[in-house]
Amino acid sequence: MRDFLLRRLIQVVPTVLGLLVLIFIVSRVMPGDPVRLALGPEATKDQIAAYQEKLGLDRSLPAQFGHYVAGLLRGDLGESIRTYRDVRLDVRDFLPATVELVTTALVVAVCLGVPFGILSATYPNTWVDNLSRLVAVPGVALPRFWVGILLQVGLAYQLGLFPIVGRASRPPQAITGLLLLDATLTGDGAAFVDAARHLALPALTLALPTLAQVARLTRAAMIDVFRRPFMLVHAAYGVPPRRLVWRYGLRNGLTSVLTLVGMTYGALIENAFLVEVVFSWPGLSAYGAAAVLAKDFNAVVGVTLVVGLSFVLANVLVDLLYGYVDPRIRYN
Amino acid sequence: MSIPASATTELPGALAGARPRRPARWVRRLLRNPLSAAGASIVLLLVACALVPGLLAPFPEDAGPSVHFDRTYQPPGAVHWFGTDEVGRDIFSRTVFGARVSLLLVVAVLGIALGVGVPLGLAAGYWNGHWSSTGIMRVTDVFLAVPPLALALAVTAAFRPDLGSAMLAISFTWWPWFTRLVYGEVLSRREEPYVEAARALGQHDGVILFREILPNVVSPIVVKATLDVSFVILLGSGLAFLGVGAQEPTPDWGAMVARGRTFLPVHWWMSTMPGLAIFVAVMGFNLLGDALRDALDVWDQ
Numbered sequence: 100m101r102d103f104l105l106r107r108l109i110q111v112v113p114t115v116l117g118l119l120v121l122i123f124i125v126s127r128v129m130p131g132d133p134v135r136l137a138l139g140p141e142a143t144k145d146q147i148a149a150y151q152e153k154l155g156l157d158r159s160l161p162a163q164f165g166h167y168v169a170g171l172l173r174g175d176l177g178e179s180i181r182t183y184r185d186v187r188l189d190v191r192d193f194l195p196a197t198v199e200l201v202t203t204a205l206v207v208a209v210c211l212g213v214p215f216g217i218l219s220a221t222y223p224n225t226w227v228d229n230l231s232r233l234v235a236v237p238g239v240a241l242p243r244f245w246v247g248i249l250l251q252v253g254l255a256y257q258l259g260l261f262p263i264v265g266r267a268s269r270p271p272q273a274i275t276g277l278l279l280l281d282a283t284l285t286g287d288g289a290a291f292v293d294a295a296r297h298l299a300l301p302a303l304t305l306a307l308p309t310l311a312q313v314a315r316l317t318r319a320a321m322i323d324v325f326r327r328p329f330m331l332v333h334a335a336y337g338v339p340p341r342r343l344v345w346r347y348g349l350r351n352g353l354t355s356v357l358t359l360v361g362m363t364y365g366a367l368i369e370n371a372f373l374v375e376v377v378f379s380w381p382g383l384s385a386y387g388a389a390a391v392l393a394k395d396f397n398a399v400v401g402v403t404l405v406v407g408l409s410f411v412l413a414n415v416l417v418d419l420l421y422g423y424v425d426p427r428i429r430y431n
Numbered sequence: 432m433s434i435p436a437s438a439t440t441e442l443p444g445a446l447a448g449a450r451p452r453r454p455a456r457w458v459r460r461l462l463r464n465p466l467s468a469a470g471a472s473i474v475l476l477l478v479a480c481a482l483v484p485g486l487l488a489p490f491p492e493d494a495g496p497s498v499h500f501d502r503t504y505q506p507p508g509a510v511h512w513f514g515t516d517e518v519g520r521d522i523f524s525r526t527v528f529g530a531r532v533s534l535l536l537v538v539a540v541l542g543i544a545l546g547v548g549v550p551l552g553l554a555a556g557y558w559n560g561h562w563s564s565t566g567i568m569r570v571t572d573v574f575l576a577v578p579p580l581a582l583a584l585a586v587t588a589a590f591r592p593d594l595g596s597a598m599l600a601i602s603f604t605w606w607p608w609f610t611r612l613v614y615g616e617v618l619s620r621r622e623e624p625y626v627e628a629a630r631a632l633g634q635h636d637g638v639i640l641f642r643e644i645l646p647n648v649v650s651p652i653v654v655k656a657t658l659d660v661s662f663v664i665l666l667g668s669g670l671a672f673l674g675v676g677a678q679e680p681t682p683d684w685g686a687m688v689a690r691g692r693t694f695l696p697v698h699w700w701m702s703t704m705p706g707l708a709i710f711v712a713v714m715g716f717n718l719l720g721d722a723l724r725d726a727l728d729v730w731d732q
Contacts, residue, residue, distance in 0.1 A: 117573030125585050236466075240713035242665055244672045245688055245706030248695065256696040369580035373669050377692075387581070388673050391588045403585045407577045414576070 118407045126400045177397035186401040195276025197382035201367045204305035212310045216317025238311025243370045247304040247377035264379035301378045316359050320352040361417035461722045470718025480530035488524035496680040514700035525682035526708045532683045536667045543602035548609025556617025574607035592675040616648040650727045658720035661713040668709045684709045
């Protein structure tokens, strides 16, 4: 298992390096002049030259790339031209909200989607199956920003069940920045409830299409597993149906579900861009979306980098889980 | 050899299934399923909206910079099915015209992604093991490691936030998926007897690639492209919602939803109706894509 982990981590190196090059190309080589944008149309030639020197834009591209990577290794992401702060600090402040949102959505999608999928595969063409397909098929077609607006208008404005926007009206003492966790650690029950009520609609919005997709693919994977000979053999030996499904079936169907969860994570991160804007959620994605429109390059690079890296990391994690679920993969 | 039409229709079921498939049959089978037929109808309707929006929209001039202060903020009703917006434009007409923007985006993105991704995948699969193949696939891996919306947003930061940038940015993130798909398909085909036969006959690599291998990997490409249409519509409307897309007064569904947010919750129809259009469009292409996948999947029979 340790060798497997090591091998997998070494494979990540070229991907991460490629990611750096890609983001560098997007931010430096593409048209658009960050200096002009930062200084405005009134800037003199000297001011432009000085600012270019400050950003290192007067050097050759390879030298710029070296400078950029060296900065990253020091944890230096440059300064934002929008918030006038270190991008690193901005990322630190905005990341926990996104992590909390995406993780909650992932948990909701998997914890509801997988059982739904298994149930419809176990009882095909019954009301359970029909109901879950009736939800799953249109579910994947829902634009998240639209669902968010509908839920906001219906449940928050009209019925007043949830707060309309924001993350907390009464945040707990900050430890990790994850409000639910902080509230638990400090034993602050009221803050926990408050944070959970704020989190409910954004997380549900983000999770809904993914939940549908997870349910649909789990159903397909499980039906595929049920058809395999070993399931018939177990059934013939008199293994009780429930044990057959949840122990033998699920373990074998789980690999394809895991792949999906890995891909899902990426989908959730990027859709957080839309959901955060709808609910004014103070997260990294809303920050990144604002940075794009303000052409705040350092911030855009910082956000893309963090999002890309966490995506790569999520894929490694999924591979490790594969090794755990399916020993054949571990030893290959 | 020809069989009279009357004879073929009378073949018993088992024998009918053994005949080689012809386009007419899979089209007919596709339309027999009500869901697939619904998908096909939605897609046809969208194409009609995109091609001749002027004929279908009751107030075609509202797709432009028109202002009618006598009918602002009207809720959905008999005259204005989807209501009117803050300057009195008919939202139904604007939604009809919005199909044009969405489909234009889809055609541009898939055109570029197929044009770049498929040849690269063919080359990488055929010359697998060569350094250029390894290079192509490593680059592909990097692209696949970044969520498309994040990358597309980063790309648009370099340009003006208009429809062209959105097309370019989405294409920029989309081609690797086709490269990966075609690469895998070619790898599994290139040792097949018919390819070896072509090679033994002394055919050029180019001829083998395009005449022997490509036709055999077309159906997964078509299925993926159809299923991708809905993803591209969703991604494009998401970008437009964030402000990167067709600019006012051109109607763009995502941008219309974003604009309508300002007038919530009282004038709810301004966001809801264009959003509904996105949902229906995506749903239509999903249903059609699923149906095509089942119809073209030879292994499933």
